Amino acid sequence: MKHYFHPMSRGASTAWMFHELDVEREDVIVDVPGGEQNTPAYRAINPMGKVPTLVDGDIVVTETAAICAYLADRFPDRDMAPEPGSPERGAYYRYLFVPGTTLEPVFALDAVDFQHPVAEGAGWGDTARALATIESMTPEAGWALGEQFTAADVVFGGTVDFCVNLFGVEVSSRVTRYLDRLRDRPAYRATHAGSEG
Numbered sequence: 092m093k094h095y096f097h098p099m100s101r102g103a104s105t106a107w108m109f110h111e112l113d114v115e116r117e118d119v120i121v122d123v124p125g126g127e128q129n130t131p132a133y134r135a136i137n138p139m140g141k142v143p144t145l146v147d148g149d150i151v152v153t154e155t156a157a158i159c160a161y162l163a164d165r166f167p168d169r170d171m172a173p174e175p176g177s178p179e180r181g182a183y184y185r186y187l188f189v190p191g192t193t194l195e196p197v198f199a200l201d202a203v204d205f206q207h208p209v210a211e212g213a214g215w216g217d218t219a220r221a222l223a224t225i226e227s228m229t230p231e232a233g234w235a236l237g238e239q240f241t242a243a244d245v246v247f248g249g250t251v252d253f254c255v256n257l258f259g260v261e262v263s264s265r266v267t268r269y270l271d272r273l274r275d276r277p278a279y280r281a282t283h284a285g286s287e288g
């Protein structure tokens with residue numbers, strides 16, 4: 092399994108996921124600052140020219156959340172995802188999909204002082220609603236789905252952490268306590284050496 096990433100990128104989340112799973116992979120560092128993501132060789136793997144990308148035999152998975160979800164299912168004995176069909180599965184999907192589709196766009200646009208002129212039409216709503224969503228999805232104790240740490244925490248927690256560190260998003264003390272619990276995990280520390288968190 093080849094994991095194309097750069098340690099100072101969203102690929103830190105997929106590296107974190109690999110550490111949590113403790114499974115073999117070959118890390119391939121893509122020289123993003125040097126523009127390697129734009130070479131024909133890399134674009135052949137990921138036409139979006141983004142990291143991370145996972146190549147598992149003939150299977151290519153791009154997008155941080157998709158890679159984490161794929162890995163959780165690929166290694167079911169690691170208990171990083173609730174069973175398909177279980178009651179927790181609905182919440183799990185929400186934790187996987189909300190971050191990239193809804194939270195990131197809001198805060199990335201905020202960071203450059205741009206507000207979508209028609210928030211009702213933008214798929215990601217607005218800042219107040221994004222912050223309320225983070226608040227409602229953040230566990231007071233433990234992890235996103237309860238006592239079991241799962242890919243939901245890597246994706247949701249990793250995205251909130253990224254938005255706080257990169258975009259300067261201000262979150263409540265409840266969210267900060269959750270981020271502190273995440274940052275304290277050995278697998279997070281092993282993969283986020285350069286993080287301000």
Ligand SMILES: N[C@@H](CCC(=O)N[C@@H](CS)C(=O)NCC(=O)O)C(=O)O
Pocket residue numbers: 099100101102123128140141142143153154155156191
């Ligand atoms: N939606 C993608 C975003 C990935 C992304 O934006 N990666 C950045 C690094 S953090 C990148 O590869 N940028 C290089 C470029 O766009 O040229 C994901 O979640 O994987």
